[in-house]
Amino acid sequence: MDSSETTIEQSSEGGSSTWIATSNRGFGKLAANELQRLFGRAKTQSLSPGDVFRFEVDVSREEAIRRIREQEPIFVRHVQPAMRVIPIGxxxxxxxxxxxxxxxxxxAPLRGCKVAVQARKAEAPQTPKAPIQPIDVKRVADEALTNAHGAIPVVRDMEYVVSVYLAREAAYIGWSTPEENLSSWSGGAIHFRKEDADISRAKYKLMEAEDVFxxxxxxxxxxxxxxxxxxGWSSFLLERGLRVTAVDPADMHPSLMREHGFTYLRKNAADVKFEPDSFDLLVSDMSWDPIRMAELVKRLLPSVSRDGLVLTTVKLMxxxxFATLREVTAVMEPEAKLVKAKQLFHNREELTCLWRKR
Ligand SMILES: C[S@@+](CC[C@H](N)C(=O)[O-])C[C@H]1O[C@@H](n2cnc3c(N)ncnc32)[C@H](O)[C@@H]1O
Incomplete structure (x- = not known):
């Protein structure tokens, strides 16, 4: 079959470009709002309810990438260019x-490059009409990469990504670097191998923050x-060789009590105090009202040395x-500067914020 029968040429040309964006489930509207603000005008269309949408902007691919990377949206976990669109019969x-x-x-200059094919499809009820699976797409795309480009198909540590998104009416295809996509994981869905010793799923949030930030x-x-x-977070930091002081009125996992360099204070954060500059890292994953969380963390900031790192989750209650983040930032500043706020794949109704102690 001659593909020109079905391929719509270049969907991203000169002064415009088309993209597929992915957010966490239920946060697609906020992600689309951020892109509207970033580009002044962006045409959006939902492709999978609540989290994947297509957007079209009046700027070139390069300019769109520049803006997205310069002012990275909080709720857009992943973007992929849609350079070709194939209608699905x-x-x-x-x-x-x-x-x-x-x-x-x-x-694209793919010869000799390590290239990962990342294929996904919309969830029901918006699954594509033709019954093909991402694995079928990967097979044919890998063949084409090897035979036509002399590229090396890989899954991780890629130099380039060929992204294919199968929506109901069309397949969207593009090629880009993992940095341009904001994540090297398909759709920004980062997965960690579960270890038997993992104390809580919360640990994956910190592992993802390490990677994303x-x-x-x-x-x-x-x-x-x-x-x-x-x-979970304490065990991760101990594994990384840090000394850890944990504060929580609730029980810590018994395995931690044997750990060298671990101190546990069974207390409310409002009831503890430390010497100035006792820590060079403060992390907080308190399941609490975000403003109260910020006030409690701010009270403890004198115990963090200058330029120390502060990482907090912020519940979106x-x-x-956006208003919550503004209020939390107003509380934390001027003691700590917000470096980056991002909704990570492992965040549920929350954000993760990285701050630098002033
Ligand atoms: C989501 S869990 C933290 C999970 C943890 N990061 C992990 O990796 O296992 C939230 C914790 O915040 C604690 N918390 C809530 N308010 C607190 C406060 N005022 N002071 C100290 N801990 C608090 C709760 O007791 C709960 O154990």
Whole structure:
């Protein structure tokens, strides 16, 4: 089959570009609002209810990437360029042939490069008409990458990503670097291998923060973990070689009590006090009203040395996400500067914020 029968040429040209954005479930509207603000005008269309949408902007691909990376949206976990759009009919073989030929003709310098194919499809009820699976897409795209480009198909540590999103009516295909996509994981859905010794799922939030914010925990020595129970974050920091002081009125996991360098204060954060500069890292995952959390953390900031790192989750309790972040920032400043706020894949109704102690 000649793919030109079904391929709509370049959907991103000169002064415009088309993208697929992914947020956490239920946060697609906030993510779309952020993109509207960033670009002044962006045409958006939901592709999978609540979290994946297409957006079209009046600026080139390069300019869109520049703006997105410069002012990274909080709720947009992942973006992928939609450079070619293939309408989806009922015929699976025809669709796969068209995808193979689009990838074979991709105008990207892929020769000898490690390239990952990341294929996803919309969830029901918006699944594509033709019954193909992401694994079928990966097979034909890998073939095209090897045969037409002399590229090396990989899953991790890629230099380039070929992204394919199968929506109900169309397949969206694009190629980009993982940095341009804001994440090297398909759809920004970062997965960690579960270890038997993991104390809580909360640990994955901190592991993801390390990856997304590029934190080098090895540079730090002494951490205060506020709202620490049952101890996933504390155990992670101990594994990284830090001394940890954990504060929580609730029980910590018994395995932590044997750990060298671990101190546990079974107390409310409002009732503890430390010497100035006792810590170079403060982390807080308190399940509490965000403003109260910020006030409690701020009270403890004198115990953190200048330029120390502060990482907090911020619960989004009443749905007013941007207003909540503004209020929390107003409380924390001027003692700590907000470096970055992001809704991570492992965040539920919350954000993760990185601050630098002034
Ligand atoms: C989501 S859990 C923390 C999970 C932890 N990061 C982990 O990895 O296991 C929230 C914790 O915050 C604690 N918390 C809530 N308010 C607190 C306060 N005022 N002072 C200290 N801890 C508090 C709760 O007792 C609860 O154990």
């Amino acid at each position: 009922e015929d699976a073989d025809e669709l796969l042939a068209a995808i193979r030929s689009v990838v074979a003709e991709a105008d 590029g934190i080098d925990f090895d540079r730090y020595h002494s951490a205060l973990d506020v709202g620490a129970a049952p101890g 009443h749905g007013k996400a």
